[in-house]
Amino acid sequence: MIHEHLQEPEKERLRTDLASWEIGPYHGALPAPMQLQLTLDGEVIVSARVETGFLHRGLEKTFELHLWQSAPAYADHLDPEGSVFGELALCMAVEEIARIDVPERAKRIRVILSELTRVTAHMGYVARIARSVGSDTMVHYVLRDREKVLDLFELLSGARFSVNFLRFGGVQADVTEGFIERVLEVCDLIRFRLKEYNDLLTFNHAFLKRTVGVGIIPHGRVHHYGITGPNARASGHSLDVRKVAPYSGYGRVDFEIPMVTPEYGNEGDIHARFLIRLREIAQSVEILRQEAEAIPKGDFSVGPIDKDFVPPAGEAYSRVESSRGLLGCHVVSDGGRSPRRIQFRPPTFSLLAAIPELVRGVRIEDLPVLLMSLDLGIAEADR
Amino acid sequence: MNELSGLSWSAAWRVALGLPEAAPQWLIATIGLICIYGLVILPSGWMVAYLDRKLSADFQARVGPNRAGPAGFFQPLADLLKLLQKETVQEWSWREGFWLGVHTMALYSTVAVLPLGSLALLVDTDMSAFLPFWATLVLALGTMLMGFSQGSAPGWFGGVRVAAQALAGAFPALVALLSAGLQAGGFRWSAFAAIQGGSPLHWTAFANPFQFLAMVVFIISGLVLLGIPPLDAGLSIPDLHGGVASSLYGRRLSLFQLGRFYGFFLWSVITVVLFLGGWILPAGLSVSLQEGGDWKWLQLLELVWLLAKTYSLMVILVWVARVNPRSRVDQITDFAWKVLSPFSLFALIGAALCAGWNVWRAGV
Numbered sequence: 001m002i003h004e005h006l007q008e009p010e011k012e013r014l015r016t017d018l019a020s021w022e023i024g025p026y027h028g029a030l031p032a033p034m035q036l037q038l039t040l041d042g043e044v045i046v047s048a049r050v051e052t053g054f055l056h057r058g059l060e061k062t063f064e065l066h067l068w069q070s071a072p073a074y075a076d077h078l079d080p081e082g083s084v085f086g087e088l089a090l091c092m093a094v095e096e097i098a099r100i101d102v103p104e105r106a107k108r109i110r111v112i113l114s115e116l117t118r119v120t121a122h123m124g125y126v127a128r129i130a131r132s133v134g135s136d137t138m139v140h141y142v143l144r145d146r147e148k149v150l151d152l153f154e155l156l157s158g159a160r161f162s163v164n165f166l167r168f169g170g171v172q173a174d175v176t177e178g179f180i181e182r183v184l185e186v187c188d189l190i191r192f193r194l195k196e197y198n199d200l201l202t203f204n205h206a207f208l209k210r211t212v213g214v215g216i217i218p219h220g221r222v223h224h225y226g227i228t229g230p231n232a233r234a235s236g237h238s239l240d241v242r243k244v245a246p247y248s249g250y251g252r253v254d255f256e257i258p259m260v261t262p263e264y265g266n267e268g269d270i271h272a273r274f275l276i277r278l279r280e281i282a283q284s285v286e287i288l289r290q291e292a293e294a295i296p297k298g299d300f301s302v303g304p305i306d307k308d309f310v311p312p313a314g315e316a317y318s319r320v321e322s323s324r325g326l327l328g329c330h331v332v333s334d335g336g337r338s339p340r341r342i343q344f345r346p347p348t349f350s351l352l353a354a355i356p357e358l359v360r361g362v363r364i365e366d367l368p369v370l371l372m373s374l375d376l377g378i379a380e381a382d383r
Numbered sequence: 384m385n386e387l388s389g390l391s392w393s394a395a396w397r398v399a400l401g402l403p404e405a406a407p408q409w410l411i412a413t414i415g416l417i418c419i420y421g422l423v424i425l426p427s428g429w430m431v432a433y434l435d436r437k438l439s440a441d442f443q444a445r446v447g448p449n450r451a452g453p454a455g456f457f458q459p460l461a462d463l464l465k466l467l468q469k470e471t472v473q474e475w476s477w478r479e480g481f482w483l484g485v486h487t488m489a490l491y492s493t494v495a496v497l498p499l500g501s502l503a504l505l506v507d508t509d510m511s512a513f514l515p516f517w518a519t520l521v522l523a524l525g526t527m528l529m530g531f532s533q534g535s536a537p538g539w540f541g542g543v544r545v546a547a548q549a550l551a552g553a554f555p556a557l558v559a560l561l562s563a564g565l566q567a568g569g570f571r572w573s574a575f576a577a578i579q580g581g582s583p584l585h586w587t588a589f590a591n592p593f594q595f596l597a598m599v600v601f602i603i604s605g606l607v608l609l610g611i612p613p614l615d616a617g618l619s620i621p622d623l624h625g626g627v628a629s630s631l632y633g634r635r636l637s638l639f640q641l642g643r644f645y646g647f648f649l650w651s652v653i654t655v656v657l658f659l660g661g662w663i664l665p666a667g668l669s670v671s672l673q674e675g676g677d678w679k680w681l682q683l684l685e686l687v688w689l690l691a692k693t694y695s696l697m698v699i700l701v702w703v704a705r706v707n708p709r710s711r712v713d714q715i716t717d718f719a720w721k722v723l724s725p726f727s728l729f730a731l732i733g734a735a736l737c738a739g740w741n742v743w744r745a746g747v
Contacts, residue, residue, distance in 0.1 A: 021536050029622045043540065043712075132621045134613060134709030140443035200706070206613065207708045364540065365711045368621035 018046060021364075025054045029368040031128065032378030036355075038364070045367065048359045050352055055382040063342040068094070068168075069307050071339060075329075076164045078344060079380040081124060084110075084117040085322035086380070087166035089329035090342065092247060092318035094168050097333050098311035105298040106170035107249040111291050112183060113156075113165065114248075114320070115284040119190065120149045121323035122277040122284075125375050129274055130201055132368040133210050138201045145193050148186050155179055168309065170301025183292045187285045194282055202278065211271035215358055215370035218268060226350040229325020231374060234260045234276045235268035241321040253290055255283050270373040277375075310337055324348055324375050346380035399502060399682060412495070419494050419503070427690065428644045431697050432459040438698060439705045469633030478532035479635075485525035486642050493518040493649060498572040500662045500685035501669075502678060512560060512570040512657065515649050519608055522646050523549030526610075526617070529639070530627035541626025544712040545610055545617035551719035552608030555600050558727035562597035562734040563587055563657040575656055581665035588658040593733030598658040600727045602700070605650040607719045609643075612704035616712035651693045651700075659696070662689040 024035035033054035039046040062074055071090060078086030088110060095102060102110075123146040130138035150160040155176050157163040165172050201207050217227065219236045228239060240257045242250040258279035260272040313335040319328050325347025332341040351374045362370055396415050397406055433448075433456060440447025448455030493515045496506045506514075523545055530542025566587050567574045579586055588598045606614045618626045625631075631639050655661060662685035663669050672681040710718075 028620060028624050130708075134619070134621065135707070136439075137443045137705050140445060144444050201708070204706075204708065206710055209714055210708060210711060363711065363713065365616060365619060365622050 024051075029364075029371065031368075031371050031374075031376050034352075034376075034378055036359075038359075040364065043363045043365070045359050045362050045364060048356045050355045052352055052378065053382055055378050057383065059383040060342055060344065063339045065338065067307050067337055068309050068311065068339060069305055071342065072166055072168070073164050075342075076162050077379070078346070078383065079322070079324075079377045080161055081121050081377060081379075082117050082323045083162045083164070084113045084166065085320055085327050086329075086344070087164070088114060088248070089318050089320045089322075089327050089344070090331065091166050091168055092320065093316040093329045093331040094311055094333075096316035096318065097314045097331060098168065100169040100302055102170055102248075103299040103302065104249070104296050105174075106300050108291050108295045109171050109175060109300060110166065110248050111250065111253070112288060112295075113163070113171075115287045115291070116149055116152060116183070118284045118323045119281055119288075120146055120153075121375075122281050123149070125277050125323075125372075126197065126201075126274070128372045129270075129369065132372045133207060135201055135204075135207065138197070141193075141196065141200065145190065148189060152179065152182060152186060155182065167301060168305050169303065170299070172301075174300040175295075180292045180295060183288055187289050187292075190281060190285050194278060197278065202275065208271065210366070210369060211269065211274060211373075212266050213269050214366050215270045215362060215373060216268045217354065217358065221354070221357070225354045227325070227347075227354065228350070229321070229323075229347050230276045230280060231273055231325065231351065233257065234272040236260060239326070241319050241326055245319060247318070247320060253287050255287050255290075258283060270369055273373045273375075310335065322347060324377050324380075327380075344380065344383065346377065346383070348375075348377045348381040351376055352381055396502075399678065415503075416491075416494055419497060419499065420491075423497075423499060423686070423690070424494070424645060424648065427648055427694075428641060429459045431644065431648070431694060432462075434694065434698055435701050439701065442702070442705050463637055466633055466637040471633060476532070478528070482525050482529040482532055483635075483638070485521060485528060486638065489518050489522040489525055490642055490645055492521075496572075497649070497652060498575075498656045498661065499652075499689060500682050501573070501576060502682045503686065504572055507572050509570055511572050512564065512575070512653070515653055516556065516560060519605075519646050519650065520549060520553060522642060523608065523610075525642070526627055526639075529631075530617070533627075533630045535630060537623035537626055537629040541617045541619075541623055541629070544619075545627055547712060547716050548610055548614070548617060548719075549608050551716040552604040552606075552723075554604075555719060555723035555727040556604035556608055558724070558731050559597040559601035559604065560657070562594060562727075562731045563601075565731070565734045565738045566590055566594055572656060572661075576661045576663060579660045579663055581660065581663045581667065581669065583660065586658065586660040591734070591737045593730045593737060594658065596726060597730040597734060598654065600723050600730060601658070602650075602654055602696075604719060604723050604727070605654070606700065607715055607723070609646045609650060611647055611700065613707040613709045614715050615709065616715060619709060647697065647700075648693070651696045652689070654696060655689060655692045659692055662686070664688055 019040045021038045021040055022035065023038065024030050025033040030036065035051040035054070037049040037051070039048070059074060059078065063071055066074070071094070072087045075086040075090040076083040123142050127139045127142040127146070130142065153163050154160050156179055157165045157172070217231065217235045222232045222235045222237050227235075232239060236259065238257055238259050241247070243257055258276050260267050260276060266272050311333045313333055315330065315332040317328060317330045319326055321327070326345070327347060328345030330341070330343040330345070331339060334340040355371075355374075359367060359370060396411050397404075400411070400414060402411065436458065437447045437455065448458035451457040451461040496511055496514045498504060498511070527542040527546045530538040530545060532538070563575065564570045567578050575587070583589060588595050605611070610617050618628055623629060628636065628639055664672070664684055668684065669681065672684070
């Protein structure tokens with residue numbers, strides 16, 4: 001609307017009625033390809049409509065067209081930032097159907113990979129928030145440290161992203177020499193850096209002014225939308241699959257679930273979501289340290305999975321705690337050479353439903369910060 | 384005072400340039416303007432752009448420019464040449480001509496009043512200190528029009544934000560300027576120079592606490608007025624793709640960037656002249672050079688000293704900008720109206736009382 005009347009200068013006049021502005025699928029304010037149809041009163045958003053599907057790749061259908069052997073490689077692409085979580089959810093479900101008992105060493109390697117992935121995802125999150133408020137120095141600091149974790153992935157699997165490392169019944173290969181020591185080194189480094197991040201951005205006055213009290217997800221609306229993960233915990237819901245239904249040996253690890261409660265002061269706003277990620281990084285580092293120190297000797301896999309691998313007919317549902325929340329995977333096998341149906345329950349989907357309510361009354365300058373703070377993984381939502 | 388002070392500005396320039404007695408005033412003025420523009424403003428832009436990029440790279444654990452010339456020194460020049468050779472595909476419209484005109488006017492009109500030394504003052508009138516001040520407002524107007532002329536939502540929002548910030552920043556800046564004028568007893572550049580000395584103890588900023596407060600208000604409201612990071616909501620990248628500058632490229636972009644730099648530079652020069660001792664050389668060097676009649680050395684050293692202080696101020700501000708996140712436009716205008724303005728009035732009242740006290744004491 002604004003656009004049109006500027007095209008015709010002779011019709012130009014001061015207009016004070018509502019304007020509509022469509023942004024996307026590609027726009028700097030958007031964390032991923034999606035479309036927002038905004039109605040604006042000046043700079044304040046009155047209402048919004050979200051449209052997604054721009055990154056639909058037909059991923060779930062693809063599983064049905066390929067052998068069981070290749071399924072983990074596709075699950076890897078569910079979410080490029082947290083590739084291990086997709087693989088893990090799939091492997092756990094298939095292992096349940098095929099009744100495969102995963103060796104202890106493989107379980108620990110999986111936990112180490114999951115937590116390293118959580119650290120990289122949360123660091124990427126911190127960098128995106130910093131970029132959206134225009135704090136470039138923080139962006140460079142965080143990305144520099146994230147490289148150290150990505151180096152570990154490269155050391156292990158040869159790839160920095162999309163590691164494609166998990167296999168039914170274990171992992172692809174045993175950990176490289178020196179890997180465990182380097183995990184411990186990186187743990188020390190990150191624990192040290194977290195304080196730097198706090199000094200530089202977390203409690204910066206201008207940053208607090210931009211994030212405290214903005215984009216609040218009220219405690220009561222979390223269940224309404226089915227929001228899980230750090231975003232729910234920032235609003236006071238403690239659900240974490242690692243605690244309520246421990247998998248892959250999380251039960252023996254001693255760690256806390258960081259949570260923001262009403263006594264804390266700013267429940268459910270952008271700053272609470274930001275802070276909870278930093279505290280989760282600290283907890284992940286703690287888990288990594290415990291797991292790396294206690295890793296047992298033994299097999300890393302029950303044996304190679306080749307193209308003839310076929311699980312018996314049956315179905316299973318597995319849940320893992322990804323960096324964005326509860327990631328579910330439903331696998332159905334009819335005893336054939338390919339999966340009958342593989343379906344994911346991505347945590348991002350419920351957030352997309354919450355966007356119209358969240359952005360109401362927010363200024364467009366806060367829109368990028370708010371959207372980044374939700375940590376939308378559009379790849380897993382569109383699939 | 385020196386023997387040239389009685390003469391008109393053109394005589395000083397004529398002597399400095401070594402022109403014959405019969406040289407017409409318009410010629411001297413033209414050469415003077417070209418000298419200031421080509422020898423001071425453009426190289427300053429180069430210097431500050433280089434320092435900005437190299438230092439912020441250092442702050443951010445990066446390498447920064449290191450290919451063009453030694454330690455990447457020629458990078459700003461390379462960037463400029465690249466922008467200049469870009470092909471224009473946009474059609475020329477009267478709206479664009481309008482903002483270009485306003486922009487250029489704001490850019491060049493103040494060059495003549497730029498205080499760069501005791502001899503380089505082309506124009507030194509009772510209203511001198513106000514001229515660059517209004518020019519920055521005109522620059523803001525040009526920037527707003529530029530945003531509107533793009534016919535896009537980012538340009539429109541950016542333009543409105545630029546205007547809101549310029550209005551909010553202008554009031555406290557003006558009041559802070561009055562405080563400095565009270566101390567100097569006038570708004571001539573030479574009056575500001577006359578009451579300050581080479582040592583920081585004799586700078587207006589440290590004359591009394593109110594003047595220091597006035598300086599702080601003046602600097603910050605300048606950042607608001609001109610939209611210097613981190614207060615550059617009108618050029619915000621995450622939500623508006625760069626706001627007013629979102630559809631600029633090539634020559635237009637280079638002109639716009641030059642205007643942005645010039646506004647920042649101008650404001651820093653004025654701050655130094657008003658509050659931080661201006662061009663007066665330390666250790667009585669100004670007086671001894673004047674007495675010795677070394678006019679060329681005097682002017683050169685004054686210029687170098689003034690620019691050194693200006694660059695330092697700019698680098699400090701860039702440093703602050705690199706560390707802090709960008710503020711929202713309503714927070715910026717709120718801050719300007721509700722915090723900077725009361726403080727500037729407080730500083731003005733205090734400065735007036737101090738000036739009155741000084742007069743009374745002199746009378747006794």
